[in-house]
Amino acid sequence: MPLLDHDTVQLAHGAGGRLSADLIDKLILPRFHSAELDKLEDQAVLTLPPGRVAFSTDTFVVSPLFFPGGDIGDLAVNGTVNDVAMSGAQVHALSVGFVLEEGFPLADLHRILCSMEAAAAKAGVRIVTGDTKVVGRGSCDRIFVNTSGVGVVPADVNLSASSLAGGDVVLLSGTLADHGMAVMTAREGLSFRSSVRSDTAALNGMVHDLVTACPGLKTLRDPTRGGAATTLNEFAASSKVGIKLDGAQIPVKPDVAGACEILGIDPLYVANEGKLIAVVPAAEAEAGLAAMIAHPLGTDAVMLGRVVADHPGVVTLDPGFGAERIVDMPVGKQLPRIC
């Protein structure tokens, strides 16, 4: 870690003077250098390819900050890359806004910055503008990270959660509940005896492949907070259609399933950070699934279910045995601070 005059964040690191400049020049900029950021203007000026601009934002308040498989840094990069990419866009640039608590160890900040640098490089996106605020002890829980992102949507791509129709097929790119259970087990002190790891990953590469393989692609979403159940309910409500899930097709890793059972949690409601749900016309289902499986992040992809004209707004699950049940929106206190 570069040598600074302090070991921990001081209020003056956020006051806009010499200590702020020190923090930014020595700790932050070396991790994020890009032509735009290095200018240190209050904004980045980007030359983007022509097309509609996709724009998204997310603030990350995950606790613990470091968990098996990732940390708040790569989560913040991947999360916003994914939110922008779910429009079908190619993602170009991110902004980063830190809120730091006075006393937060600069070594931890450095570790988070390195993790953001690696995630951005892997996703092929640049961090082009940023902001750092410091608040007094007790005024925030260590560090919060906001990222916003911009991308460009190809001219022939028009995705919408309200475009689903009976007969469409629901694809899922891999196992459910990895991220949420990694954070939960870390929080409960169970992680030492478990191999559960967050799936945090940038899906923009897979989105590119899917958009190419499925010209009729209806919609994409990454099932984060509230899990797959929430995403599917949102789809059903937006398109006024029903969705029928095939219970036998829900992929969950054995360790994750075990952790869910111990904690009494349904994996359909647990956050994911490196999975996407795609809805495609039936004729493109095989091509879409093949594109997912061909991508390193999609080896466990499945056809999760299908869109039906009956029971509009309702998601059901056929467990393969016994009665079909309704998969409702989650109510109440669902794993806070998962992202």
Next chain:
Amino acid sequence: MPLLDHDTVQLAHGAGGRLSADLIDKLILPRFHSAELDKLEDQAVLTLPPGRVAFSTDTFVVSPLFFPGGDIGDLAVNGTVNDVAMSGAQVHALSVGFVLEEGFPLADLHRILCSMEAAAAKAGVRIVTGDTKVVGRGSCDRIFVNTSGVGVVPADVNLSASSLAGGDVVLLSGTLADHGMAVMTAREGLSFRSSVRSDTAALNGMVHDLVTACPGLKTLRDPTRGGAATTLNEFAASSKVGIKLDGAQIPVKPDVAGACEILGIDPLYVANEGKLIAVVPAAEAEAGLAAMIAHPLGTDAVMLGRVVADHPGVVTLDPGFGAERIVDMPVGKQLPRIC
């Protein structure tokens, strides 16, 4: 305020389930409705005019949340509009990211949302995408607001803080230190006996006028954290030039000057939220000043000083009497949580 089931923020309002949907549908969306936001996708897809895209972010942690002349809501809108506009861009859209503390009164949130709605309407920008997180009691100080913004820079506008040269003129659009002293006096409980009010305002309209009046415009910046002294030092360092200020030309309202004196603070170091500093070639100085003065937010504009080739990197102030002094970067603890 719309009727919700609770008076205060609950953890479940941020968990992505039914209570989250309730908060967003009943309290947030009615204030921010735009074609993009109403779709409730994870990102907005914008059709922007052709040109380079200006992109900026800022997290607002101001304390107190409500202060004379404004609150965290209009500050968050105006602050990012200004950061984007200082590239010379026309500002189009904002994202909003909330971090809410469990127990925060929903009536206060509603007041902040109304204030953001009014500020966005006044600035002529749309709020197109957003995110809301809730953290437990004690994990954040009531509410933090991140805004990011995108705009489009006209083809013939190329501003840079490193383009200044000897002979250029420094213009200031109005009085200094209003915002910082409004927050300080509110915090010290002095506001009841003072008429000091924040200058929070969106400067994108004035930027449009300046870009038109001064084809040779060199750079723009809004002197927020660290005040005018910091902005001018950044200019001097980026362009490797000196800047000489005319002490007789520094506009400060009498009440603000009085509050600065009582608290022992130099107005050159105090944050502003509705002022800009422009550097123009000498030949365009009169036209630039006239454009500022013609704008409702620029009636107190002045020629603050000039760029010189000697003492590169150093800003000096000629007080009009006695010796010229150096205006250095601020060091140490300067008014935290001013924005």
